[in-house]
Amino acid sequence: MADSGEAMSRRIGEVVASSSASFTAQCYQLYESPPLGGFVRTDSSSVVGVVSQVATEPLDASRPVLARGEDAATEDEVFQNNPQLPRLLITRFDAIVIGHQSDGVWRQFLPPLPPAVHSFVYQCSPEEVDRFAADLEFLSLILNSGVPVADEVVGACLRSASSTCPDGAAFLARAGRALASELAGDLPRLNAVLRRVAP
Secondary structure, eight states: OOSTTGGGOEEEEEEEEEOSSEEEEEESSTTOOOOTTOEEEESSSOEEEEEEEEEEEESSTTSOOOOOOTTOSSHHHHHHHOTTHHHHEEEEEEEEEEEEEETTEEESSOOSSOOOTTOEEEEOOHHHHHHHHTSOTTHHHHHTSOOTTHHHHHHHHHHHHHHHSTTHHHHHHHHHHHHHHHTTTOHHHHHHHHHHHOO
16 A cells, blocks of 8 residues: 555654554644545554544643634634644544555454554555555444444545545445445444445
8 A cells, every 4th residue: 555656645644642443643734634534544554544533622731722713804814813823732633443564465454563653644545545445344343443433434434435436336336235234233323324425
């Protein structure tokens, strides 16, 4: 995944916390996170994840964010009048681990070790997404992740992946069949997820 498509990948941050099943990355730029369901990868350990939550919060948790725009005409003006704000806020995102590289082969199951803290994180290029999403075994990792919004993440990541495919409709049809297999015993959840997958 890090070969021909690497030049088009964009480095967006670093891992600041990690476990076998998920990691948290801090973005280098405020509000510059990949979207919910976006595919990301770490550099050193070649772990692939799907964004499951994005948050912007104070750099210092003991100093809550205060409203500053009462006299501003636009939201941009709030930042113009308070140039220190970008240094007081950080954007982070959580990612569900959906695969890793082992012996040059991409595997759609959990890696033996989580990515190291301070590993660089890249937003996957469309070519990387196409290659990884050609196999849909990773869906079970998201569905069984325990993340409260797992179904929303599945819908978002499949819509995102379909937008980079040569035949997005065929990809979504194949994804629907994979979901039907994964959720065969839970028809209400299957129907809810399928509604979220529709573009």
